[in-house]
Amino acid sequence: MTLNEIVDFDMEQGHMVQALLEHCHNMKRQETRLRLATAFLIAAFLATLVWIQFHQQKTEGFSGARVEALTTDEGSPRRCSTYLKTDPSKNACSHKQSTEQLIRWSQMSYGLDHQRFNLTDSSVLHVFTKGFYVINLRISYRVARHKCQRTHKPILEVKVTQQHNNYKEERDVITAVESMPCILYWQQSVTLNRAVMLEDDTDLRVKINSDTCEYVNWYVNSDLEVTYF
Template sequence: MAQAEAFEFGVEQGQMLQVLMRHCQTMKRQETRLRVATALLLATLLATFVWIQQLNTKEAFSGARPEALKTTDSPRSHSVHLEPLRQMDPCSEQQPIEWLEVSDGYNSENFKLENRTVLHVSSKGLYIINLRISYRTAYNLCEPDTVSTLVVNVTQHHRNYPRERELVSATETMICRDCLSQSITVNRAVGLEAGTILRVRINQNSCKFVNWVKNSHLDVTFL
């Protein structure tokens, strides 16, 4: 009798275990299906959102006037381009370089060149100064293999300043050799007051080496 009851109990446990396994398998299948359905739903919602955005963009462009779709050009910067007028004669420490304004399509309304040596700035703001002075040695200009010092200064003066101030300065050395070319290039962003005047000077000893007719210029741009 006890063996029969134990056998029946074992059968019942086996049946219950099978039912539990089938239930777990069913739950796993349902969970997988739920995940797939959720992913499909999210993908559908995302695709719908993208489609609506594209549709709104097309409608916005189709309703806009042709001139409104054109890219608006940024305001043209005011710039001045100066080139040396002639050789400084005599070379003097106190005499600034004389310049000639070259248009080249520049909008230079913000600048005025006075006495060929003084550049007036009419607006307060940020400016880019681009200066290049080219040098060239030639026969009998200097003793071979001697070293010369090249100095370039850009100064500013304003009614609020008690004296002229150095704005940009550069110093280099050059060895004296026949037909040797060299240049000093300075680029700097500076803040200037309205009514500021600018001058460019070089040291007296380097004046004879300046290549006045080629690759020397002063560009000032108002941003």
């Protein structure tokens, strides 16, 4: 092994150790944030149920319809979810001059309730029923070789939008903006969580900024789950 090869090998090892340390710190920070977000969503959902129960006592006509919608004949919640994964075969990065790019999904065979949801054109999740929904989204990124310079920090922009006939234009449901260090083999996930009221026949889409498309890890840890309560 030549002297230059030894130097390059040592530098590569140093970069990998640095990336590992920063990755561990980043994962710990994301885990803390996710726990806080989950606790907030649970608290918000419980508060919503308390409000609904109070409102039911005040309005008898609304009470009967709402109880039927929230419970089965046995009195248990009618909760259902859809679970989607990113589809690598359909998410080729576009070279057009667009600032945003749609995420395309593959529906899991066990994860789509056709009475509540329908995935159309791989990128639009149609919600049939008005109600409360919890949205959980995760987009995973990875810095591969020759993707960027160490002095550059990509800005990761992720959003979930909704479109309805009552709206003049598409609206943001939840958004996130994070920076990512350009370190070889660095991995990072952007996670979004929110409880939201959706109208019937609402279309949901997930978008990212186009210039970070090449960093997305389409094969692992990129998924969307929407739960109806």
